Each structure stands twice: as structure tokens, then as C-alpha cells.
Amino acid sequence: MAEGGCTKTEEEERQGIEEDTQSFHGVGVCKWFNVRMGFGFLSMNSREGEPLEAPVDVFVHQSKLHMEGFRSLKEGEKVEFTFKKSSKGLESVRVTGPGGAHCIGSEKRPKGKSVQKRRSKGDRCYNCGGLDHHAKECKLPPQPKKCHFCQSVSHMVANCPAKAQQSSPGSQETPFSLKGEEEVQNYSPPLAEITN
Numbered sequence: 001m002a003e004g005g006c007t008k009t010e011e012e013e014r015q016g017i018e019e020d021t022q023s024f025h026g027v028g029v030c031k032w033f034n035v036r037m038g039f040g041f042l043s044m045n046s047r048e049g050e051p052l053e054a055p056v057d058v059f060v061h062q063s064k065l066h067m068e069g070f071r072s073l074k075e076g077e078k079v080e081f082t083f084k085k086s087s088k089g090l091e092s093v094r095v096t097g098p099g100g101a102h103c104i105g106s107e108k109r110p111k112g113k114s115v116q117k118r119r120s121k122g123d124r125c126y127n128c129g130g131l132d133h134h135a136k137e138c139k140l141p142p143q144p145k146k147c148h149f150c151q152s153v154s155h156m157v158a159n160c161p162a163k164a165q166q167s168s169p170g171s172q173e174t175p176f177s178l179k180g181e182e183e184v185q186n187y188s189p190p191l192a193e194i195t196n
Contacts, residue, residue, distance in 0.1 A: 023082045023093050024048060026058060030073040036110040038062035038071075042079060042092060058083050058090040065103050066096040072106040079103065 026044040033040030039062065043055040058081065062071040073079070073095075081095040097103050124131055127138040144153045150162040157163065 023084045025080070026083055027080050028055065028058070028078075030060075030075055030077045030079060031057065032075055033060070033073040033106060035072045035106055035108045040073060042073075042081060042095070044083075044090075056090065058092050059088070060092040060095055064092050064095050065105075066094060066100075067103040067105055070105065070109065071103075072108070074104055074106045077104050 025048055026042070027046040028042050028044040031041045031043040040060055042058040042060050044058050045052060045055055047056070060073065060081070064081075065071040065073065078098050079095050080098060080100070082093045083090050084093055085091075095103060125133050125138050126135040127143050128140050130138070145156070146153050147155055147160050148157045149160045152160075155161075
């Protein structure tokens with residue numbers, strides 16, 4: 001009996017592996033989708049062309065959506081999809097609109113800092129400050145150098161009066177490293193050291 005139990009377990013494992021790699025076709029609607037996190041759930045109404053008695057939830061990640069640009073789903077949007085069984089439940093493999101068309105997507109976009117894209121330093125023209133070209137492509141003649149803080153051509157950022165006013169009074173003192181050098185230069189040894 002022990003051998004039969006082991007054989008049965010091996011067969012069950014093989015069937016489980018086959019089920020994991022096997023994909024199915026489903027039709028339904030988007031139950032909900034979090035545009036900031038990029039995932040949600042589909043409510044499957046039909047599996048392999050057969051209507052279901054009760055809708056079944058299928059996980060969807062934005063990377064599986066068939067569409068261009070920002071990928072998301074609108075709540076209630078009709079979708080067709082292929083899905084597979086995984087250790088966590090049902091997961092979509094590819095999601096399209098009806099008939100294989102692109103998904104419509106949500107009008108919502110993530111809010112907050114994650115939306116703002118930081119520009120690298122190389123994306124700005126050093127000559128005129130324009131964002132659409134680099135200095136070597138600038139159509140203007142060489143421009144005078146400016147203060148990075150207030151944009152004045154009369155001084156550089158190190159000598160900017162506007163920046164000095166904005167700084168706290170304590171920061172206008174001599175920096176610590178310079179204080180240490182001044183103390184070394186102004187150092188006078190005690191008389192006891194000189195006599196020895």
C-alpha cells in the first residue's frame with residue numbers, strides 16, 4: 001500500500017505541474033485596479049466559452065495588459081484574457097480588450113512624487129537653459145555665465161547675495177575647516193614649551 005500511495009502522490013504532483021503550465025481562456029470585466037501599485041483583479045464570467053454560475057477573481061498585473069502607454073484598467077472595463085493556476089490562485093498571462101483589441105485603461109494616474117520624473121543634468125542646455133537641446137546644438141551665441149541661484153550675470157553662486165540672505169545667520173560664519181586652519185595659524189605655544 002505504501003508504494004501505491006507514493007505513486008499516487010507522484011501522479012498528483014505531475015498533474016499539478018501540468019496545470020501550472022497550462023493556460024486557459026476567460027472573459028469578464030475589471031473588478032478593480034490600483035493605478036499607483038499597478039495591479040488589480042478581473043471578475044471572470046466565462047471560462048473556455050462556458051458561462052460561470054458565480055464570477056471568479058483573477059489577479060492581473062499591469063505588465064500583462066495589451067495596450068500602449070501607461071498600462072491600467074478601468075473599473076468595469078470588458079476584457080478577454082488567458083490565465084493560469086499558480087500557488088497563489090488564478091493569475092492572468094495576457095489581458096486584451098474584446099476581440100484582442102487594446103485595453104482602454106483608466107483615466108486616473110498615480111498621484112504624488114512617483115509621477116514626477118527627475119531630469120538628469122545632461123537634459124538641459126548649459127548655454128541658454130533650454131530643456132529641448134544640449135549646448136552643442138544651441139542656436140544662440142555663447143551666453144554670459146549666470147548665478148545658478150538667482151540667474152544674475154553680475155556674480156556666481158558662491159558670491160550670491162540672495163542666497164546669503166536666505167541662509168541662516170549661523171551659516172554665514174567661517175566654515176569649521178577654515179576655523180581650524182585659522183586657529184593653527186594664530187597658535188602661540190605656552191611659555192613652558194618655549195623654555196624647554
